[in-house]
Amino acid sequence: MSGGKFDAVLFDLDGVLVDSEALANAVWTQALAEHGLRLDPEALLARAVGGTHEALFDWLRAEHGWERPGTFIPLLDERLAAAFQTTPAIEGAADTLRALGASGLPFAVASNSQRGRLHLKLAAAGLAELVGEHAYDPAHVGGRGKPLPDLYLHAASALGVDPTRCLVVEDSVTGLRAGVAAGATVWGLLAGGHAHPDGARALLDAGAARVLFTHAELREALGLTTPP
Numbered sequence: 001m002s003g004g005k006f007d008a009v010l011f012d013l014d015g016v017l018v019d020s021e022a023l024a025n026a027v028w029t030q031a032l033a034e035h036g037l038r039l040d041p042e043a044l045l046a047r048a049v050g051g052t053h054e055a056l057f058d059w060l061r062a063e064h065g066w067e068r069p070g071t072f073i074p075l076l077d078e079r080l081a082a083a084f085q086t087t088p089a090i091e092g093a094a095d096t097l098r099a100l101g102a103s104g105l106p107f108a109v110a111s112n113s114q115r116g117r118l119h120l121k122l123a124a125a126g127l128a129e130l131v132g133e134h135a136y137d138p139a140h141v142g143g144r145g146k147p148l149p150d151l152y153l154h155a156a157s158a159l160g161v162d163p164t165r166c167l168v169v170e171d172s173v174t175g176l177r178a179g180v181a182a183g184a185t186v187w188g189l190l191a192g193g194h195a196h197p198d199g200a201r202a203l204l205d206a207g208a209a210r211v212l213f214t215h216a217e218l219r220e221a222l223g224l225t226t227p228p
Contacts, residue, residue, distance in 0.1 A: 005165075006105070006165060006166060006167040006185070006222070007105075007106070007161045007162065007165035007166065008105065008106040008107060008108070008156065008159045008161040008165070008166045008167070009100060009105060009106075009107040009108075009166070009167045009168075009169065009222070010107070010108050010109075010110050010152055010155050010156065010166050010167070010168045010169070010179070010184065011107065011108070011109050011110070011168075011169050012109075012110065012111060012168075012169060012170045012171060012172070012175045013109050013111035013113055013118060013121065013122070013135075014049075014111065014113065014121070014171075014192075015049065015090075015171035015172065015189075015191075015192035016090070016093075016169055016170065016171050016189050016191070016192070017089065017090060017093045017097075017109065017122075017125070017127060018087050018088065018089055018090060018093070018121045018122070018124075018125045018127070019087070019088050019089070019090050019192050020084060020087045020121050021045065021048075021049055021192055022045075023083045023084060023086070023087060024048070024080060024083065024084075025041055025044060025045045025048065026041070026083070027076065027079045027080050027083050028044060028048065028056075028076070029041045029044055030079075031072065031075060031076055031079060032044075032060075032066075035066075035068075035069060035072060036066070037060070037064060037066045039064075047059055049171070049172045049174075051112065051146075051172075051174050052112045052138065052145045052146075053076075053114070080117060081116075081117070081120065084117060084120045084121050084124060085120070085124055086124060087120075087121040087124040087125050088124075088125060089125035089126055089127055090191050090192055090215065091191070091214070091215065092191070092214060092215025092216055092218075092219075093125070093127065093215055094126065094127060094130060095215060095219065095226050095227065096215045096218055096219055096224070097127065097130040097131065098130065098226075098227045099219055099222075099224035099225060099226055099227055100222075100224065101130065102225070102227050103224055103225075105222075105224075106134075106159045106160075106161065107131075107134070107159075108131075108134035108135070108136065108155040108156075108158060108159055109122070109131050109134065109135040109136065109155075110136045110151040110152050110154070110155040111135070111136070111137055111151075112137070112138060112145040112146050112151075112174075112175075113137055114137060114138075114139075115137045115139055118135055118137050119135065122135060134155065134158060134159065136151055136154055136155050136158070137151075138151065140154055141153075141154050146174050146175045146177070146178035147174045147175070147177040147178045147181070148178060148181070149163075149178050149179075149181035149182035149183075151178060152166070152168055152178055152179050152182035152184060153182050156182070156184070163182045163183045163184050164183040164184065166182075166184040166185070167184065167185050167186075167187060167222075168182070168184040168185070168186045168187070169186075169187055169188075169189050169218065170186055170187075170188060170189070170203070170208075171188065171189055171190055171191075171192055171199075171203075173202055173203065173206045176188065176203055176206045176207060176208055177206055177207070180206070180207040185209050186207060186208050186209060187208060187209055187210050187211070187212060187218070187221070188200060188203035188204070188208040188210070188211035188212065189211075189212050189213075189215075189218060190203075190211060190212070190213050191212075191213060191214050191215060
């Protein structure tokens with residue numbers, strides 16, 4: 001299936017459209033240290049990218065024997081909300097969304113982010129109006145976030161498109177597996193500040209049809225013309 005034959009494009013959010021992973025990781029690293037668990041920031045980031053908070057809490061419990069105190073989530077929510085006020089868009093993301101809009105190719109966002117944070121990040125990055133109503137989080141599918149396929153299946157259904165005719169754009173193995181399980185074609189996009197070119201091999205091994213490194217490359221692969 002070539003770039004011109006997709007019926008819709010489904011985007012992950014963090015690391016694909018907005019550069020939020022480093023912001024979140026700094027908050028998590030500091031909050032955990034204040035609650036007795038000091039982790040290497042790079043190791044924490046590698047584990048957290050693409051997953052849900054509950055999956056990360058499960059890992060912290062299993063691998064480090066750390067149980068969150070009752071005050072941890074309110075503190076985390078408050079600090080993440082403050083940090084995400086300054087979320088930048090990834091270079092070229094707005095151009096990609098505008099180009100899709102101009103081409104008439106439908107698109108949506110499907111993210112493991114909690115709903116309030118999802119919309120906060122979109123707004124801070126200046127992408128909320130471009131995405132419109134098609135921004136979906138695990139609460140839309142009973143909490144069944146990635147790597148389960150439910151979010152991408154829901155997004156495709158909301159656009160009225162067969163998921164097998166969709167392109168999913170992801171930066172994490174977790175999200176990539178969700179797209180593959182939904183029956184979509186999945187491309188990796190390693191354009192975020194946290195991304196490392198070595199991550200391409202992991203995405204390809206998990207089923208990515210190809211890996212790109214900028215939104216300009218993505219638009220070219222889709223045959224999109226960047227609006228003036």
